[in-house]
Structure formats: structure tokens, C-alpha cells
Amino acid sequence: MSLPLHQSVKGKLLTLTLIPIVLTLLALIGLTAYWTSSYVNRQLYMKVAADLSVARSTLQMMQDRQLERLQQLSNAWHIHRNMTDDQRSLLNALVNQIRDRHDFDFLRLLDMQQLEQARQNEPSLAPLIAQAMEGKGIKGLSVIELEEMRHIHPDLAELATIQVVPTPRARPSDKSRETRAMFVRTLYPVFDADGEPAFLLDGGVMLNHNLQFVDTIRELVYGPDTLPEGGIGTVTLFLDDIRITTNVPAPGSQLTDTLQERAIGTRISEEVYNRVLDEELMWLDRAFVVSDWYVSAYEPIYDLHNQLIGVLYAGFSEGPFIRAYLRTLLELGAILAIILLISALLVWRSASQLFAPVKRIHQSVMEVRAGNNQARIGRLDTGDEMADLAHHFDAMLNELDARQTTIRQSAERLEHLVEERTLSLTRKTLELVEHIELLKATREELFTKEKLAVLGELTAGIAHEINNPAAVILGHMDLLQAELGPDAADVQEEIDTVIEQVYRIQAIINNLLQYSRPDQVIDQLQVIDINRTIEDTQALVRHALDKKGIGITLDFTEICDVEGNRQQIQQVLINLLLNAANAMENKGNILVRTRPWHAPDGAEGVCIHVEDRGQGISEAVLDKIFDPFFTTREGGNGLGLSISRSLTRRYGGDLRVKSTPGHGSTFTVLLRAKALIRHDDEATMQQLLAGLGVA
Known part of the structure; x- marks a missing residue:
């Protein structure tokens, strides 16, 4: 019978040898994982911060370019303050052509009368008119409500509407539709021949559903070979916490150029909401985006009135980087496992040669334990301590065998003597039990007979003494009933009860008389x-x-x-x-x-x-x-x-x-x-x- 590996000396030696190697390898893997993770995370967060900076710059360039176009238009026109209706119609037609050619969603030329109406009907424009008419122009982001968009242009409201989509990990909200719109808006005055402001150019590009804006930024920062295979680079613009334009794919879809395959209408996660929208701080960390984890950068954005209106986001999917990181660790672990296996084989081979004599001694011991008392180790040719140990072990077995023979003979004699004494004790015990049972039965019988004799005498006397008064009571009750005559009806129930109880006493007396003769009880x-x-x-x-x-x-x-x-x-x-x-x-x-x-x-x-x-x-x-x-x-x-x-x-x-x-x-x-x-x-x-x- 051979011992399991973990119990054998060879196995223990192998364990002692491999433990330092394993601990060293585990420490190496742990340090490598820590250093790699720290370095990779630092690089990823630096990259996503740079990506967000590009997105921010692109949004700023879009505003600057729009302001330049309106400034060029204003400088190119020489407008008389008192224009005819035909001249005004031609100018409006020219404005519409410029709007279509430069991809404005709206572009208006407002005179002083129209500006006065705008102060009353357009809350987003009214506070900006005075500043814009000073001649410097205004650029920035603006959020316009549904009714105001209808006043500006009837088609804007329909283009702006976004259906809000339930989003995992988002802050709870009952809002089902977003009707507001975010615009890149520019205001610039148009001067007359005398250098006085005569009109105001008001132009804007809607960012709701504006895929060109986010895709342009994505092409800049997430071009070919910038991300691992399967990685997705995304840019998003939020109005409050709702995605109004994004290239984050919708759950269960692949990213395409259609609105339906993008996560427009989904919402920002609650933890990001708390930091960016509540605390107005930048987020630079991993975050849950719609349905997956992304390395993310968020920053709050403000409108022309310096009011917080939303969030600008840039990020890329975390999964490919984690898979690459795990693959690296797996490859490192596989190499270290191969090294460990080779080390274990070398140690095992050396241990087998070293412990061959020990194994032979162990086999001899197991045979003796199994009952083979003649098993011996024999001569070992190692010429070391093991050979001397084997010789002394065989001598000990010989001496032990002789002592066991002596003990066995003594045990047999003792067992025979114990059997004789036990048999004698058993017989005496049985006799004692029989005597005790007989004594107990006799005692109970005597006690019962004595008790019945005393009770019989007592019963006979009591029965005789009670029977006579009972007969007298019955007689007087009959006499009482006869004396009362018809008047006895009022107490008839009580009379019947007394008579019934007297009969009950007589029945008890009869029982007493029977119990005075126990052998005749019926x-x-x-x-x-x-x-x-x-x-x-x-x-x-x-x-x-x-x-x-x-x-x-x-x-x-x-x-x-x-x-x-x-x-x-x-x-x-x-x-x-x-x-x-x-x-x-x-x-x-x-x-x-x-x-x-x-x-x-x-x-x-x-x-x-x-x-x-x-x-x-x-x-x-x-x-x-x-x-x-x-x-x-x-x-x-x-x-x-x-x-x-x-x-x-x-x-x-x-x-x-x-x-x-x-x-x-x-x-x-x-x-x-x-x-x-x-x-x-x-x-x-x-x-x-x-x-x-x-x-």
C-alpha cells in the first residue's frame, strides 16, 4: 500500500521545493498585473482626456466658423435703413440661399421692429439683443423651447423632438419626450451706410440628431488603428442628461449612420449625473454607457447665459483593452506555469532517486501492519544511514515477533479464566433476580389481602349505618308528598331530585355491600x-x-x-x-x-x-x-x-x-x-x- 503523494516524504519534499518557486511566480504575476494595470489605466485616462479636449475644440471651432460667416455677410452688405418691400424680399431670399449653402438650420435677418417682437416672444434671444447690437457679435450654445422654435421656423420643432429611452443605471425619471433643442447660435449686427445697426443676423445649427457633428470628432480622434480590435470610439452631446446626438450604438445593434441604430434618447448614468450635472465637475474614469462599460470623459457645457445646459462626452469601450490585458496576463501565466512544471519534474526525478530506500522501508512496514510478520527490509546497498536503519529495523521486528508470541499465550490463559468466572457470576445473578421477584410478589399479595380485609370490615359497617337513614328519608318524602297533595306540584322537581339522590345512595350502599365481599363483586x-x-x-x-x-x-x-x-x-x-x-x-x-x-x-x-x-x-x-x-x-x-x-x-x-x-x-x-x-x-x-x- 503506497501513501498518497501529499502524505509521502517525496511529496512533502516536492512541496517544500516548489512553494518558494510558486510564491515567487505569483508575486511576479501580481506585480506585473499591478504595474501593467496602473500604466494602462493612466494611459487610457490621458487619451480619453485628450479626446474630450478635441471634442471641445471642435465644438468651439464650429461656433467660431459660424460667427465668421455671419461677420463676412454683414461686412459684404451695404444696406439702406429705408428699404423697399421688393428690396427686403430679395435680401430675405439671399439669406435663405446662404442658410442652405452653409447648412444653417435657421438664419434670419431681423429689423428693429422684428427685434422688438422677439423681445416679447423669444426668451432665449431677448437678453442677447442689446449685447449683439453693440457690434461685436455673440456665439455659443443656446437651448430653445418648442414654442419658440415654432416662432423661429415651423420645421424646427418636428426635427428637434427626441423620444426618451429607459436606460439602465440612470437616475429615475418620468420624462418620456424631449421637445427642446440645443443650437450652436450666432448673432451679428448688420450696419447701414451711416454705420448704425439696422438689422441683426440670427443663425443657428441644431445639435439634436446632428450625426455629422459627433462623427466628425470620432473620425479625428478614433481613426484607424487608434483602438484595439473591436473597440468603439464614441462622442456624445447631452441636453441635461439626455443624449441628443451620439455615435454610441443602441443596445443590441451595430453602430451605423442611421438614427435608429444609435442610442439617441438614452440617459446618462446616475453616478455621472451626480458629479457632472449636480457638482458641475469633470468626470475622468470608467463609466457605464447605455449597455456597456467605457473609458469615459465628461464635462459640463454652458449656454450663452452661462447656465448649465448639458454634458459633452468622449470615450471608448473598455472591453477590448481588458481582453488584451487579460490575454497578456494569461500568456505570462502560461509561460510561468511551464517553468513551474519543468522545475517540478526535475525535483520529482531527484526525489525519486533520493527516497528509493525510504520507499522500500515503508513497503516493509505496511506488510507488517497487514499481518505479514515475516516481512523484512533486507540488505541495502546504499552504504549510508539508510542501510544502518534497515538493519536495526529488521532486528526490531524479530524481537517484536517474539514478544507478541509470549503475549498471545498469556492472553489465551487469561481469557479462559475470565470465561469461567463470568459463567459462575451469571448463574448467581439469575438466581438472585428470581428470589427478588418472588419476594416482591409475595409482599404485594400480603399487602393487598390485608388492605381488602380492613376495607371489607369498614364497608359492611358503613353500609348498614347509611341504609337505615336512607329508608327513613324515602318514607318521609312519600309522606310529605301525600300531605301536600296538589300543592306538591310547585316543588315536585325538588322532591324528585331528593328521591333520585336517595336511590343513588341506596345504589352506592349496594355497591358497598358487594365490595365487602371482594370475591363476589358483580x-x-x-x-x-x-x-x-x-x-x-x-x-x-x-x-x-x-x-x-x-x-x-x-x-x-x-x-x-x-x-x-x-x-x-x-x-x-x-x-x-x-x-x-x-x-x-x-x-x-x-x-x-x-x-x-x-x-x-x-x-x-x-x-x-x-x-x-x-x-x-x-x-x-x-x-x-x-x-x-x-x-x-x-x-x-x-x-x-x-x-x-x-x-x-x-x-x-x-x-x-x-x-x-x-x-x-x-x-x-x-x-x-x-x-x-x-x-x-x-x-x-x-x-x-x-x-x-x-x-
Whole structure:
């Protein structure tokens, strides 16, 4: 059996040798990655900053060129202040030709009357008129609202509208359409022959959907071979945070010259928004652009009134640079892995030669462990410490073999002696157990006989003494009923109750007389309607419950009749109802429910639930309530529940309880339809106590 590589000495030597090499290579890879990443990031951010500077310069050149054109027009014209309508029409036609030839989106020649109207109808122009008429001209960016564009030129509003597209990572917004437009706008006065300003040239180029503007900048800064393969260079102009012109491709499309394939209408990411539009600072970092990460540069742009109106952006996709960076690291890692593999092979070969004797010693040890006590290393020709170790190891195995033989013989003798002593001890233990069981049975039998003898004598005397007063009560009740005559109807229910209870006493006396002769006990079984019995029991406890303001709610279902002693079942119910009343501190109702029940052996039966809303029973008390003489009520004797459970169990049933402290208790009486009589001494004693009326 050979050890796994990581547990062998050779493997450990290989590990110790390779760990410094691996750590060195990992450190080299880490330093290379760090230096490369730092250098590349620095170069990328320098490049994108330069790209943004080109975009800014291009936008400025566009403004300067537009101002030069209007200045040339103004200097070329000699205009009289009082022009005829025909002259004005010809001049307007010339202005329109110049607008079309120089790609103006609008170019107007406004006289003084029109300028006065513009002050009222064009909020973007009104503050600039006075400054423009001074003769220096004005250039810059201007944002024009929808109604103002319609006043300037009816076609501008339709060209300017941009549908806002939901954009990942953008600040939440309900805006669905951008109707404003950003213009490169130029104002320059036209003077008359006297050198006085007579007209104002107002020209503008719309930047909304202006692909030529962003594509011109892209061609300047992101020409061929300026980016890695698959890289995308982009320029964008934002009105607020909405892209009004861009060459960033729309999600899921390739960049083309059509508006539909560009991300016009998408919005700037929230993190860029916070820095550039909220804090009015430049952004120079990687940023999420529409659907991908770009190395990005953003800066705020302002209009002619020096109000922040949007953002100018330049950037290129980050993915190709990351792939190139990872490819470089992968190539470096592959070269270092090959070096590591060659080093491992050299170390492995040297270790195999060095540890061949150790492997031979290990094999011999494994054979001995497997049970081959004759295995030996033998002679080694290495002539070093290993040969001496092998010789001493073989000598040790020989000595160990001899000692094991001696130990084995001693163990066999000891085992035989232990078996003899164990057998003798086992026989004596069995005899002792038999004697103990016999003694216990004899003691229980004597105790039971003594207890029954005493109870028999007590029962006979009590039964004789109670039977005579019961007969006298019955006689006087008959005499009382006869004396009252018709007047007895008012108290007939009470008279019937007294007579019924006297008969119950006589039934108990009969049971007592039977229990005085335990060998002749005969259970007086009756077929009992449980629902009717519960209704009759109400009358017996009504007076006691009325004094406490407690009622009884009955919930009966169709159930079978049961075999048993009606007086004893009533005794159980009376005990449970009175206990429930005592448990309830305030007025309320006791709920009595009857349901069908099936015994564990499948026999049919009846289940009676007596439920109160009293203070409940704690867990510490719950385990003791059926013990004889255990009570928590002052004046109680602690025998009621013990006798009740014995009475139910006498006929094969049971009495159970569930209680929640603070919420009340539910006692459940289980009775079989076909009684199973128990004649054990415990049941006899409990019945006798029941006959004494202790319940």
C-alpha cells in the first residue's frame, strides 16, 4: 500500500521545493498585473482626456466658423435703413440661399421692429439683443423651447423632438419626450451706410440628431488603428442628461449612420449625473454607457447665459483593452506555469532517486501492519544511514515477533479464566433476580389481602349505618308528598331530585355491600344514553353553579350508548363540573361536548369533553392531580379526580386532561360502548372510596 503523494516524504519534499518557486511566480504575476494595470489605466485616462479636449475644440471651432460667416455677410452688405418691400424680399431670399449653402438650420435677418417682437416672444434671444447690437457679435450654445422654435421656423420643432429611452443605471425619471433643442447660435449686427445697426443676423445649427457633428470628432480622434480590435470610439452631446446626438450604438445593434441604430434618447448614468450635472465637475474614469462599460470623459457645457445646459462626452469601450490585458496576463501565466512544471519534474526525478530506500522501508512496514510478520527490509546497498536503519529495523521486528508470541499465550490463559468466572457470576445473578421477584410478589399479595380485609370490615359497617337513614328519608318524602297533595306540584322537581339522590345512595350502599365481599363483586351494568345522562346531571349541580353565576353550554352529537353504571358516571360528571366551577373565578360558561370515540383496539365508544375558561393548571401540578390525597384547593380532600379516573378505567375507559395556564382546562372522559371490567385491587379500593361519597 503506497501513501498518497501529499502524505509521502517525496511529496512533502516536492512541496517544500516548489512553494518558494510558486510564491515567487505569483508575486511576479501580481506585480506585473499591478504595474501593467496602473500604466494602462493612466494611459487610457490621458487619451480619453485628450479626446474630450478635441471634442471641445471642435465644438468651439464650429461656433467660431459660424460667427465668421455671419461677420463676412454683414461686412459684404451695404444696406439702406429705408428699404423697399421688393428690396427686403430679395435680401430675405439671399439669406435663405446662404442658410442652405452653409447648412444653417435657421438664419434670419431681423429689423428693429422684428427685434422688438422677439423681445416679447423669444426668451432665449431677448437678453442677447442689446449685447449683439453693440457690434461685436455673440456665439455659443443656446437651448430653445418648442414654442419658440415654432416662432423661429415651423420645421424646427418636428426635427428637434427626441423620444426618451429607459436606460439602465440612470437616475429615475418620468420624462418620456424631449421637445427642446440645443443650437450652436450666432448673432451679428448688420450696419447701414451711416454705420448704425439696422438689422441683426440670427443663425443657428441644431445639435439634436446632428450625426455629422459627433462623427466628425470620432473620425479625428478614433481613426484607424487608434483602438484595439473591436473597440468603439464614441462622442456624445447631452441636453441635461439626455443624449441628443451620439455615435454610441443602441443596445443590441451595430453602430451605423442611421438614427435608429444609435442610442439617441438614452440617459446618462446616475453616478455621472451626480458629479457632472449636480457638482458641475469633470468626470475622468470608467463609466457605464447605455449597455456597456467605457473609458469615459465628461464635462459640463454652458449656454450663452452661462447656465448649465448639458454634458459633452468622449470615450471608448473598455472591453477590448481588458481582453488584451487579460490575454497578456494569461500568456505570462502560461509561460510561468511551464517553468513551474519543468522545475517540478526535475525535483520529482531527484526525489525519486533520493527516497528509493525510504520507499522500500515503508513497503516493509505496511506488510507488517497487514499481518505479514515475516516481512523484512533486507540488505541495502546504499552504504549510508539508510542501510544502518534497515538493519536495526529488521532486528526490531524479530524481537517484536517474539514478544507478541509470549503475549498471545498469556492472553489465551487469561481469557479462559475470565470465561469461567463470568459463567459462575451469571448463574448467581439469575438466581438472585428470581428470589427478588418472588419476594416482591409475595409482599404485594400480603399487602393487598390485608388492605381488602380492613376495607371489607369498614364497608359492611358503613353500609348498614347509611341504609337505615336512607329508608327513613324515602318514607318521609312519600309522606310529605301525600300531605301536600296538589300543592306538591310547585316543588315536585325538588322532591324528585331528593328521591333520585336517595336511590343513588341506596345504589352506592349496594355497591358497598358487594365490595365487602371482594370475591363476589358483580358489576351492575346498564345501557346508558350519555347525552340524556349529562342533561340529568345538570339538575344535580344547578344550585351550586347558580350561586357562582356559572352556566353550562351543551354541544351534543349523535353518539352510541355505552355500558356502565349510571350513578358512577354521574358521579364522575358531577366531580368534573364542580371542579370546573371552582377553577373559574368570574362568571362564565362550562362547555360540555360529546363526540364519537374509537379505542386503540378499534372498539366503538364515546368521548365527553368538559371545558372551562378558568385559571388553568401549571405543568408542575398537572402530573399530580390524579394522585390520591393531592389537592390545591383549601378544604379539598384530593380524592375526587383519583376516584373519577378509577371509575372510568374500571369499564375500560379513561380520564385525561389538557390545560393551558391562564386559558383554562379540558377534561376528557373516554367510555367504551362495550365495557371491559377490571377486577384489580386498585380499582376495588377506588370504587370503595367512591361509595363513601368522597367525590
